[in-house]
Amino acid sequence: MNTVVEQVRIREGGLPGSASAARADARARELPRGLGNAVPIFIERASGAILRDIDGNQFIDFASGIAVTSVGASHPRVVRAVQEQAALFTHTCFLVTEYDGYLGVAQRLNRLTPGDHAKKTALFSTGAEAVENAVKIARAHTGRAAVVVLDHAFHGRTLLAGTMTAKYKPYRGAGPAATDIHRAPAPYPYRWPGGAENAAEQSFARLTEMVETQIGAENVAAIVVEPVQGEGGVIVQPPGYLSAIRDYCTRHGIVMIADEIQAGLARTGAMFAVEHDGVIPDLITTAKALAAGLPLAAVTGRAEIMDAIAPGGLGGTYAGNPIACAAAIAALDVIVEEGLVDRARRIEELTRSALADAIAAPHVGEFRGRGAMLALEIVHPGGTRPDAETAAAIVARCHERGLLVLLSGTFGNVIRLLPPLVIDDDLLLEGMGILAEEVRRADELATA
Structure with missing residues (x-):
């Protein structure tokens, strides 16, 4: 069996897919509710910066298992x-x-x-x-x-x-x-x-x-x-x-x-x-x-x-x-x-450029971080009041489109970006493009 996952995003149908959804009853029955869950999908394989679920969807991974798979999922070495x-x-x-x-x-x-x-x-x-x-x-x-x-x-x-x-x-x-x-x-x-x-x-x-x-x-x-x-x-x-x-x-x-x-x-x-x-x-x-x-x-x-x-x-x-x-x-x-310290700096450069317009959006109070540990703080426009609802909506839409990002922050309003340090430029920019679009979309919905 080939365990290497092609480094491309694949999304079809709703989220979760039928196979992952079928696990929901078993999860609720067998596991305590204290175990949280960011995305309701069950993963079958992963490599590099892509996670493949049991429904055949492939997600760009900007979570890295909460900064764990910095060398990518299942690095051959x-x-x-x-x-x-x-x-x-x-x-x-x-x-x-x-x-x-x-x-x-x-x-x-x-x-x-x-x-x-x-x-x-x-x-x-x-x-x-x-x-x-x-x-x-x-x-x-x-x-x-x-x-x-x-x-x-x-x-x-x-x-x-x-x-x-x-x-x-x-x-x-x-x-x-x-x-x-x-x-x-x-x-x-x-x-x-x-x-x-x-x-x-x-x-x-x-x-x-x-x-x-x-x-x-x-x-x-x-x-x-x-x-x-x-x-x-x-x-x-x-x-x-x-x-x-x-x-x-x-x-x-x-x-x-x-x-x-x-x-x-x-x-x-x-x-x-x-x-x-x-x-x-x-x-x-x-x-x-x-x-x-x-x-x-x-x-x-x-x-x-x-x-x-x-x-x-x-x-x-x-x-x-x-x-x-x-x-x-x-x-x-x-x-x-593999020079991943330098690669983290390059990820920051590419991200700041790719998100330039989104960073200026009214809902973004601040873009911050270092290297490949970055975040957008989402606020109500015109001030610094945390907007956890809009942050959660942006994250959910990213998940629907096949991009895994995480919510964090004391007020639940920070979108955290932790891509694997081995992610290639094209995949990184594709993911950042999705995030930028969803931030702009949130602003458009707020002013409609």
């Missing part, structure tokens, strides 16, 4: 590495018997992450697990408990990571929250009350005021920040903010944790998004794109901090699974050898 490793052994648990794949991933991340200091890496299974372990390491290293996070942040759905996540619904509210998590205002330039030009300085002042008057800097173990807040609406931290956080953490012995789970590994046009600001965090969390679709996550950081946990205190049964490690080594090599 990743597939080959997975097959070869599966034929050797599928699991031993690294905490029982060791294997080279785990070490190989750690070596690559220790080299690729910012800074030339001594580093160490521990592997886990999910992004939330990486975040929780980064906090655990920071607390052990400092002997402190308090953790500072930001408005609009997303760090996961587990107890601690869910508490660190800002948006209450649907991510939090299922019971008592984790303790000693403190939330500071985030510098959201488009919505900052004092103006975008003051967002970095004023929000940092409010963070430090909160720390010094409500917590005590001497009690803070870590400040955790996403260099680009993905689920929050692709909010890029403004110039000067990350470096101010870095300096403050250094002065007070606080661990700076960069959550690069969505923004890292070439997505923003740098290997890690903090590099745009010349900042070197103490710890970096990665996941998503790390293993190109297999569950793998990591915490990488200063060796003396990473060694704060006693033997046996880190790990997990599946953490650093050998098949996932094989996929990660292949994916990281593809990112470097």
Whole structure:
């Protein structure tokens, strides 16, 4: 069976197709309603930047499994590495018997992450697990408990990571929250009350005021920040903010944790998004794109901090699974050898040009992002009031036409664009053309 999907969009009939629609009853019967769904289709095959569903429709993928398939779906090198490793052994648990794949991933991340200091890496299974372990390491290293996070942040759905996540619904509210998590205002330039030009300085002042008057800097173990807040609406931290956080953490012995789970590994046009600001965090969390679709996550950081946990205190049964490690080594090599950092920058250039007219439309409050992590914030014309209804309508129409884009943002009004970094120019421009048409259509309907 040929598993390669031709890189063309194919759409016929309504959405979902009959075969996918037939699964709806089974889904409702067999799965809990807490599992969300962006598009009601069941996928049969995928490769590159195209997803093929069981009805034969082919969708241009601007979601990448939420920034996971950055090297494209089923990249041949990743597939080959997975097959070869599966034929050797599928699991031993690294905490029982060791294997080279785990070490190989750690070596690559220790080299690729910012800074030339001594580093160490521990592997886990999910992004939330990486975040929780980064906090655990920071607390052990400092002997402190308090953790500072930001408005609009997303760090996961587990107890601690869910508490660190800002948006209450649907991510939090299922019971008592984790303790000693403190939330500071985030510098959201488009919505900052004092103006975008003051967002970095004023929000940092409010963070430090909160720390010094409500917590005590001497009690803070870590400040955790996403260099680009993905689920929050692709909010890029403004110039000067990350470096101010870095300096403050250094002065007070606080661990700076960069959550690069969505923004890292070439997505923003740098290997890690903090590099745009010349900042070197103490710890970096990665996941998503790390293993190109297999569950793998990591915490990488200063060796003396990473060694704060006693033997046996880190790990997990599946953490650093050998098949996932094989996929990660292949994916990281593809990112470097195929120049995907530069490709992300080219995607941004092409997108800004293709969406130029749409960006100027009355419903578009702001177009923002970096590299291949981009977004349109949809608002009611004439102001900044979020327009989640119009954003959802644009997304639904894109889906109907065979383009997968995602809704995000604290107010549910941000259209997020996360195409695979290997997408070819023609397919990228075709997808952006569809999006531009639907944005213009929304404006025409609003003024009709």
